[in-house]
Amino acid sequence: MSTQIWQKELLRSIRSLTELKAQLTVDLPYPVNTNFPIKITPLYFSLINKNNPYDPLLLQVISPKVDALSDFSEAPLKELEFNPLPGLLHKYAGRVLVMLTGACMIHCQYCFRQHFSYQDQSISKLHWQNIINYIKNDVSIFEVILSGGDPLVANNNMLKKTIDSLANIAHLTTVRIHTRVPSVLPNRIDNGLLEIFSQSKLKIILVTHINHPNELCDENMAKIDLLSKKTTLLNQSVLLHKVNDNYDTLAQLSKQLIQGNIMPYYLHQLDPVSGAEFYNVSDTKACEIHQQLVSQLPGYMVPKLVREIPDRKSKSALT
Numbered sequence: 396m397s398t399q400i401w402q403k404e405l406l407r408s409i410r411s412l413t414e415l416k417a418q419l420t421v422d423l424p425y426p427v428n429t430n431f432p433i434k435i436t437p438l439y440f441s442l443i444n445k446n447n448p449y450d451p452l453l454l455q456v457i458s459p460k461v462d463a464l465s466d467f468s469e470a471p472l473k474e475l476e477f478n479p480l481p482g483l484l485h486k487y488a489g490r491v492l493v494m495l496t497g498a499c500m501i502h503c504q505y506c507f508r509q510h511f512s513y514q515d516q517s518i519s520k521l522h523w524q525n526i527i528n529y530i531k532n533d534v535s536i537f538e539v540i541l542s543g544g545d546p547l548v549a550n551n552n553m554l555k556k557t558i559d560s561l562a563n564i565a566h567l568t569t570v571r572i573h574t575r576v577p578s579v580l581p582n583r584i585d586n587g588l589l590e591i592f593s594q595s596k597l598k599i600i601l602v603t604h605i606n607h608p609n610e611l612c613d614e615n616m617a618k619i620d621l622l623s624k625k626t627t628l629l630n631q632s633v634l635l636h637k638v639n640d641n642y643d644t645l646a647q648l649s650k651q652l653i654q655g656n657i658m659p660y661y662l663h664q665l666d667p668v669s670g671a672e673f674y675n676v677s678d679t680k681a682c683e684i685h686q687q688l689v690s691q692l693p694g695y696m697v698p699k700l701v702r703e704i705p706d707r708k709s710k711s712a713l714t
């Protein structure tokens with residue numbers, strides 16, 4: 396199979412702090428965490444203000460070093476307790492999550508899976524058959540969530556095979572895909588992918604992970620427009636210190652999402668993962684910001700403020 400435009404673009408990603416510093420026009424006035432490797436797509440980098448070390452997009456892909464916090468750990472969600480088969484998580488009623496790939500288009504330094512051992516979860520042919528059998532044997536499961544990593548790193552051939560084999564399970568109605576692709580590598584939204592979505596008999600819900608309005612530009616909004624004609628679009632943001640922890644930014648984000656037919660869905664409190672301490676926002680501040688959104692925006696523009704608690708079988712609302 397020939398290399399696609401998006402794959403060539405991905406090869407031009409920034410992959411190290413040295414490379415990044417060489418392309419910024421300002422020195423970074425803080426030390427940077429280097430545990431989780433840097434990876435920044437060309438489109439995302441083009442949206443960063445190269446002269447601002449506190450640019451809200453830059454701060455998502457490098458994390459200033461701060462002191463460790465005692466309640467932060469490498470596995471904040473204890474996902475391995477809900478891992479009946481390699482590549483499969485089953486925690487919530489009616490839904491299972493499949494980790495299609497461990498790779499991502501971009502590395503978000505607040506990522507709760509930054510220490511996750513994806514090697515132990517890689518899905519061989521046999522594992523995939525076991526996952527299909529697991530879903531077939533539990534008629535309460537109606538939705539499969541494709542996650543990762545970023546599931547849209549998989550090529551169209553693999554995605555089609557995956558979605559087609561899920562569509563053969565009678566009690567499944569929905570495939571949900573969590574991805575940063577629409578904002579960070581919009582060229583991945585090619586005709587082949589749109590065709591897979593429009594031809595599937597399963598309902599396709601795509602959850603974009605967009606944290607700041609500056610992540611949206613004409614190029615990715617055009618692809619989001621195409622996606623909105625084939626899928627239901629929701630957005631999930633993480634509340635991040637110095638990135639989006641204020642009313643103005645989140646209100647603007649909600650307005651732009653609605654323009655792109657994306658429903659603001661969740662505003663997530665950070666999962667307390669080691670290495671992401673810089674991004675921590677107190678619950679008090681989170682609730683204050685959320686209250687401002689509630690009081691000043693129409694309801695459909697206000698995402699739910701939630702956090703994930705490892706042993707709870709649903710997300711927990713903070714307000």
Ligand code: SF4
Nearest residue numbers: 499502503506544575
């Ligand atoms: S794209 Fe998602 S899984 Fe990948 S690093 Fe970012 S938050 Fe983590």
